[in-house]
Amino acid sequence: MFRVLVTDEVDQEGVVLLTAEPALQVDELPTLPKDELLRRIGEYDAIVGRSATRISAELLKAGGKLKVVGRAGVGVDNIELDVATSLGIAIINAPAGNTVAVAELFFGTVIGLLRQLHTAAAAMGDGRWDRAKFMGRELKGKTLGIVGLGRIGSEVAARAHAFGMTVVAYDPYIADERFAALRVRRAPSLDALLAETNVLTLHVPLTDETRGMIGKRELARLPARSVVVNLARGGVIEEAALQAALETDQLRGAVLDVFTVEPLAPDSPLRNIPNLVLTPHLGANTVEAQRNVSRDVCVAVRDALLHNDLSRSINVSGATGEWSELQSAMLLTRRAAAVARAVLADQGMRAVRRVALRVSPDLAHGTGAMLAAAAAGVLEGVIETDRLNLINARSLAEARGLELSVAETTELGSGRALEVSLSGGMQQLAVAGVAPEGGTPRLTRIGSFHVDVNPRQTLLVLTNHDVPGVIGRVGTLLGERGVNIAEYHQARLAQGGDALAAVSVDGTVSEETRKALLELSDVRSASIVHFRNE
Numbered sequence: 001m002f003r004v005l006v007t008d009e010v011d012q013e014g015v016v017l018l019t020a021e022p023a024l025q026v027d028e029l030p031t032l033p034k035d036e037l038l039r040r041i042g043e044y045d046a047i048v049g050r051s052a053t054r055i056s057a058e059l060l061k062a063g064g065k066l067k068v069v070g071r072a073g074v075g076v077d078n079i080e081l082d083v084a085t086s087l088g089i090a091i092i093n094a095p096a097g098n099t100v101a102v103a104e105l106f107f108g109t110v111i112g113l114l115r116q117l118h119t120a121a122a123a124m125g126d127g128r129w130d131r132a133k134f135m136g137r138e139l140k141g142k143t144l145g146i147v148g149l150g151r152i153g154s155e156v157a158a159r160a161h162a163f164g165m166t167v168v169a170y171d172p173y174i175a176d177e178r179f180a181a182l183r184v185r186r187a188p189s190l191d192a193l194l195a196e197t198n199v200l201t202l203h204v205p206l207t208d209e210t211r212g213m214i215g216k217r218e219l220a221r222l223p224a225r226s227v228v229v230n231l232a233r234g235g236v237i238e239e240a241a242l243q244a245a246l247e248t249d250q251l252r253g254a255v256l257d258v259f260t261v262e263p264l265a266p267d268s269p270l271r272n273i274p275n276l277v278l279t280p281h282l283g284a285n286t287v288e289a290q291r292n293v294s295r296d297v298c299v300a301v302r303d304a305l306l307h308n309d310l311s312r313s314i315n316v317s318g319a320t321g322e323w324s325e326l327q328s329a330m331l332l333t334r335r336a337a338a339v340a341r342a343v344l345a346d347q348g349m350r351a352v353r354r355v356a357l358r359v360s361p362d363l364a365h366g367t368g369a370m371l372a373a374a375a376a377g378v379l380e381g382v383i384e385t386d387r388l389n390l391i392n393a394r395s396l397a398e399a400r401g402l403e404l405s406v407a408e409t410t411e412l413g414s415g416r417a418l419e420v421s422l423s424g425g426m427q428q429l430a431v432a433g434v435a436p437e438g439g440t441p442r443l444t445r446i447g448s449f450h451v452d453v454n455p456r457q458t459l460l461v462l463t464n465h466d467v468p469g470v471i472g473r474v475g476t477l478l479g480e481r482g483v484n485i486a487e488y489h490q491a492r493l494a495q496g497g498d499a500l501a502a503v504s505v506d507g508t509v510s511e512e513t514r515k516a517l518l519e520l521s522d523v524r525s526a527s528i529v530h531f532r533n534e
């Protein structure tokens, strides 16, 4: 049974998908004060919320059972991502569901500002009939400057054409083809964009690069009497600089839906600027958007908890396509790495320095997730495993100085083949296998020895002299100790030379049995690999 805390008034459309699951116990609570949430978070396996709840490092650390944080929305700037990743907590957002809501709010607020709708409506409420005072401006013929041509920026651009605007955008991370498809002219720099913009709109995430990207200097580059709109995140625009530009009439007006500190203080000076339209972070506040994001995030949180499906987790990198299709490859990668680590450890090499993964072209789409699986295989049994998973394995490995690399190769053949090679000092061992989609993964090579065995439950890897009777002696010893053999694959390089046995057995094998195996004549080494259940 997993316990899920749903907070911040996440729409019911998604919440019912969680409550319908017998294996999930869902508590719906309003946005909790920080200290109360901190006290209660330890009870939960997952938390689902919107932007009102800050997922701080302190909260993540206090969430001893926490596996998933779901964000019903796009922005994850309220979540300490690095800390979540290092703790192995999946972060899942709902990136697309509120795009249209924000794009529509842009036009609603800008037209409202240009036509002074909010003051005209207030004047009507006061019993007045002022027409001359409310002379407006049109969008037609104006140049819209978009910073950030992602989902929302693109929807704004598409609608701006219908208003007869010229659309220019600055986004160094978007390809020319996308600009062309959207009929948007690319500005070579932010400064170039600002110089020709009448209506500036920001649709970037809050990052180290975008924090404060529009300040006094940038506002001064806009043509006189331009309009500035921020529906993205507080902090992208310097509020004091914006206030000054509005108060000196350098700008015609501005719209802010987001603020450096939310909620905006009741006595904030921003509240008293007549040509500034303020909304209380309403970008995503439509019935449609809230349904969309709630459904998207709740489905993904459910699948992460119940089916270990991390494909929607933004802190597991490098897997495109169906997660289920990669399951067998990730499992085999992790187990191949664990086999290589155990065998090398028994040969005296405990400190792995390099992990090199090679995959056949038909697995190239999953290399990021598979590399994480390889790192997890190397680390399990070496570090505390409760928290080790595909989310934190790479960062934990890198923090221990392991070099991780991945390459696509045709040398392994096709048929979803992979090889994990571990090295350190002068020693190196490669373990290879094949992972049919939906089928049983098989190890096909350990070092130079060709084997064919399913790495399930426990694998014994024995090396011996290729002489008659060894298989019988090993089988008898294991039988006497109640160890049931599922598969026994004996491989040798040349008759009478070195041989290796890969023996898949049920249950676990004790250290004492390993020592007894080592005492059998002609057995040179014996490694036991207990695979974790995943």
Ligand SMILES: NC(=O)c1ccc[n+]([C@@H]2O[C@H](COP(=O)([O-])OP(=O)(O)OC[C@H]3O[C@@H](n4cnc5c(N)ncnc54)[C@H](O)[C@@H]3O)[C@@H](O)[C@H]2O)c1
Residues within 6 Å of the ligand: 073, 074, 075, 095, 098, 099, 102, 147, 148, 149, 150, 151, 152, 153, 170, 171, 172, 173, 174, 203, 204, 205, 206, 207, 209, 210, 231, 232, 233, 257, 258, 281, 282, 283, 284, 285
């Ligand atoms: N007001 C609201 O309620 C509300 C609702 C939804 C989203 N948002 C905000 O809007 C932002 C954008 O949402 P989206 O869905 O379009 O995200 P997105 O990821 O699809 O688009 C963001 C774009 O910004 C670009 N970008 C990043 N850094 C940049 C930089 N330094 N200069 C120029 N461009 C840069 C990226 O390349 C990307 O194309 C979100 O990050 C969120 O903070 C606000």
Ligand SMILES: O=C(O)CC[C@@H](O)C(=O)O
Residues within 6 Å of the ligand: 050, 051, 052, 072, 073, 074, 075, 076, 098, 281, 283, 284, 285
């Ligand atoms: O309504 C909210 O939770 C804010 C949503 C919005 O800012 C987002 O990033 O998706």
